[in-house]
Amino acid sequence: MSLRNIxxxxxxxxxxxxxxxxxxxxxxxxxxxxxxxxxxxxxLLGAKLMSQAKxxxxxxxVMGGEDSPRIMDALRASKKFHAIPASPDFKTRISDxxxxxxxxxxxxxxxxxxxxxxxxxxxxxxxGDVKSELTKETASKxxxxxxxxxxxxxxxxxxxxxxLVRPFKIDENNVAPPEKVSGSGFGGLIPYxxxxxxxxxxxxxxxxxxxxxxxxxTMETILTSPVSRTDLVLGKFFMVFTASIATAVFSLSSxxxxxxxxxxxxxxxxxxxxxxFHFALDPRGVLAVFxxxxxxxxxxxxxxxxxxLFAKSFREAQTYLSPLTFVVIMPAIIALLPGIELNTQTxxxxxxxxxxxxxxxxxxxxxxxxxxxxxxxxxxxAAVAIGAAVTMFNRESVLFRx
Amino acid sequence: xxxxxxxxxxxxxxxxxxxxxxxxxxSLRCEPGKIYGLLGANGAGKTTTxxxxxxxxxxxxxxxxxxxxxxxxxxxxxxxxxxxxxxATALYGRLTAREMVEYFGRLHGLDEESLRKKIDSLFETLxxxxxxxxRCEKLSTGMxxxxxxxxxxxxxxxxxxxxxxxxxxDVMAARTIVGFIRQCREQGKTVIFSTHVMSEVxxxxxxxxxxxxxxxxxxxxxxxxxxxxxxxxxxxxFVEVVxxxx
Numbered sequence: 087m088s089l090r091n092i093x094x095x096x097x098x099x100x101x102x103x104x105x106x107x108x109x110x111x112x113x114x115x116x117x118x119x120x121x122x123x124x125x126x127x128x129x130l131l132g133a134k135l136m137s138q139a140k141x142x143x144x145x146x147x148v149m150g151g152e153d154s155p156r157i158m159d160a161l162r163a164s165k166k167f168h169a170i171p172a173s174p175d176f177k178t179r180i181s182d183x184x185x186x187x188x189x190x191x192x193x194x195x196x197x198x199x200x201x202x203x204x205x206x207x208x209x210x211x212x213x214g215d216v217k218s219e220l221t222k223e224t225a226s227k228x229x230x231x232x233x234x235x236x237x238x239x240x241x242x243x244x245x246x247x248x249x250l251v252r253p254f255k256i257d258e259n260n261v262a263p264p265e266k267v268s269g270s271g272f273g274g275l276i277p278y279x280x281x282x283x284x285x286x287x288x289x290x291x292x293x294x295x296x297x298x299x300x301x302x303x304t305m306e307t308i309l310t311s312p313v314s315r316t317d318l319v320l321g322k323f324f325m326v327f328t329a330s331i332a333t334a335v336f337s338l339s340s341x342x343x344x345x346x347x348x349x350x351x352x353x354x355x356x357x358x359x360x361x362x363f364h365f366a367l368d369p370r371g372v373l374a375v376f377x378x379x380x381x382x383x384x385x386x387x388x389x390x391x392x393x394x395l396f397a398k399s400f401r402e403a404q405t406y407l408s409p410l411t412f413v414v415i416m417p418a419i420i421a422l423l424p425g426i427e428l429n430t431q432t433x434x435x436x437x438x439x440x441x442x443x444x445x446x447x448x449x450x451x452x453x454x455x456x457x458x459x460x461x462x463x464x465x466x467x468a469a470v471a472i473g474a475a476v477t478m479f480n481r482e483s484v485l486f487r488x
Numbered sequence: 489x490x491x492x493x494x495x496x497x498x499x500x501x502x503x504x505x506x507x508x509x510x511x512x513x514x515s516l517r518c519e520p521g522k523i524y525g526l527l528g529a530n531g532a533g534k535t536t537t538x539x540x541x542x543x544x545x546x547x548x549x550x551x552x553x554x555x556x557x558x559x560x561x562x563x564x565x566x567x568x569x570x571x572x573x574x575x576a577t578a579l580y581g582r583l584t585a586r587e588m589v590e591y592f593g594r595l596h597g598l599d600e601e602s603l604r605k606k607i608d609s610l611f612e613t614l615x616x617x618x619x620x621x622x623r624c625e626k627l628s629t630g631m632x633x634x635x636x637x638x639x640x641x642x643x644x645x646x647x648x649x650x651x652x653x654x655x656x657x658d659v660m661a662a663r664t665i666v667g668f669i670r671q672c673r674e675q676g677k678t679v680i681f682s683t684h685v686m687s688e689v690x691x692x693x694x695x696x697x698x699x700x701x702x703x704x705x706x707x708x709x710x711x712x713x714x715x716x717x718x719x720x721x722x723x724x725x726f727v728e729v730v731x732x733x734x
Binding site: 302306482483 | 542544568574577578579580581582587591594595597
C-alpha cells in the first residue's frame with residue numbers, strides 16, 4: 087500500500103468526477119436545491135393545510151332533537167361549526183367525505199336531562215380522515231362544555247356550588263427547552279435525512295468508478311499501470327466517501343440556510359400550539375450527528391463499490407444497488423417508530439443504531455457508552471466492507487466477468 | 489526480454505460455459521530489438537496470453553519472466569517495465585490528453601519535474617501539442633491513438649505488448665500504429681503483438697508464433713515457416729497449421 091499512489095488515484099478521480107455533470111447533479115444540485123425545497127415545502131404545505139382545516143368552520147348535521155330546543159339552540163349558537171338540518175343519508179355522506187360529522191340526539195333529550203337521567207349523544211365521523219376527526223373533536227368539546235354547564239345549572243338550582251362540577255383545573259405545562267422540543271420532533275428527522283443523503287450521494291460515483299469504467303473500457307487501461315489494485319480501490323473509495331459526505335454537508339447547510347430564511351414565514355404561519363415546528367436546533371447536536379455518520383458513510387461507500395464492481399455495466403450496477411436503497415431506508419424508518427429505543431442490541435444494528443443515537447444527540451442527550459459502542463461497531467462494519475471491496479478488486483473473475 | 493514458460497490459463501466453469509482452457513502450456517521467447525507476432529483466429533488465446541504477460545490476468549499454472557521479473561511473484565515490477573496497448577484500453581474521456589498521460593506518469597512514480605520534461609518531448613515527437621488541452625472524449629480516433637501511444641511510453645518501458653492494436657482502425661490510423669511498432673524495435677525494445685491480419689505479420693515480424701486453441705503450433709521466422717511448410721503464402725501456411733490442429 088502506498089499513500090502516494092492512493093493520493094494520485096484519488097486526485098484523478100476527484101477531477102474526473104467533478105467534470106461529470108451527473109456527479110454534480112447528484113452531489114450538489116439535488117442536495118442544495120431539491121431536498122430543502124422538498125422538506126421545507128412539504129412542511130409549510132402541511133402546516134398550512136392543517137391550520138386551514140382548523141380555521142375552516144365545518145358543517146355538522148344534527149339528527150333528532152326536534153323536541154329538545156335547549157340543546158338545539160346551544161348547537162346552533164356554536165361558533166365552531168354550522169349545524170345543518172338532518173338528512174337520512176348522513177352515514178353515506180360521511181363515508182363519502184361530503185359531510186364531516188353528524189350529531190345524533192336521542193328523543194326527549196332535554197326532558198330526560200332535566201330529570202338527571204344518563205343518556206348518550208352519538209357523534210358519527212370518518213376515522214382516519216383528518217378533517218372529519220378534527221370536526222369530531224370540536225363537536226365533542228362543545229358537547230362536554232354544554233354538559234358541564236348543564237350540570238352546573240342543575241346543581242345551582244338545588245343550592246349546591248357550581249364549582250363542584252369542576253373541582254380542579256388541569257394545566258398542561260411544557261418544561262423541555264425549545265431545542266429539545268424540536269429535537270424530538272422535526273430534529274429527530276435530521277439524522278434520518280443525513281443517512282439517506284450520504285447513501286444516495288455515494289451511489290452514483292460508486293457505480294461510475296467501477297461498472298462505468300468497465301463499460302467505457304478504461305478498467306483494462308488502469309490495470310496496466312503498476313499501481314497495486316489495493317491502492318486503486320482505496321483511491322476510488324476515498325472519492326466515493328468524499329461524495330457521500332459532501333452530499334450530506336451540502337444538503338444540511340442548504341437546509342439550515344433556507345430554514346433560517348423561512349423562519350419568519352413559519353412564525354407567522356404557525357400558531358403557538360405547533361411550537362414543535364420552531365426549529366431551535368442545537369448546532370452541536372447536528373455536528374455530533376455528523377461525526378456519527380462518518381463510519382456509516384464509509385460503510386455505504388465501500389459496500390456500493392464492492393457490489394457495483396461486480397456489475398459489467400452501469401445499468402447492471404443500478405439493478406443491484408436500487409434494492410439496497412430499501413435496505414438502508416427500512417432501519418432508518420424503524421428507528422423513527424415510537425418504542426424503538428437504544429439498547430445493547432439495537433446499538434449493534436448498523437443504520438438503525440446511528441438514527442437512534444442521532445435522535446438522542448439532537449435532543450441534547452449524550453449517552454457516551456452507546457455513542458462509543460455505536461461508533462466502534464460502525465467502524466468495524468465499515469472496515470469489513472472496505473476489506474470486501476479490496477478483495478473484490480483483487481479477483482480477476484470479478485474484474486473480467488464474462 | 490520476454491520468456492514464457494508453459495503458461496496456462498483455465499477459466500472456471502460458469503452457468504453459461506464449461507471450463508475453458510484458454511491458454512494451454514504456452515512457451516515463447518522474445519528478444520530485445522525484435523518483434524514477435526502472435527498469429528491466431530478469434531478465440532485462439534492471443535488476448536489471454538498477452539494479458540498474462542502484462543499481469544492483468546494471473547496464470548493458472550506456468551509463469552513468465554518479463555524484463556527480468558516474474559509475472560506471478562512481482563507483477564507490479566513487471567507492469568513498471570511494460571507498455572500495454574490494445575483497442576480495449578480506452579482513455580478517460582473527461583481528462584485532457586495531457587492529464588491522461590500525466591496520470592499514468594504519476595502512477596509510474598515519475599516526479600513532477602521529469603514528468604513535465606518527458607511529456608513535453610513526447611507531445612513534441614508525436615505532434616500532439618495542438619490538442620494537448622482538449623478532453624479525450626472530443627478527440628478523433630487518430631488523436632486518441634496518439635494519446636494511447638504517449639500513455640504507454642511515458643515511463644519509457646523496455647517491453648511493449650500490443651493486443652490487436654489495429655483492429656477497427658482506418659488505414660491511416662493503422663499505419664500510425666504499425667510505424668510506431670517499428671520505431672519501438674529500432675529503439676531496441678522487446679515487442680510482442682497479436683493479430684489475425686497476415687499482411688501485418690509479413691510486414692513487421694522477426695518471429696511468428698501460430699496460436700490455436702491456446703497452443704503454439706508452429707513457430708519461427710517467416711523464412712523458417714516457409715521452408716518448413718513448403719509454402720510461400722502465410723495464409724496458406726496458417727490454414728495448413730491450424731487445420732492440422734483440428
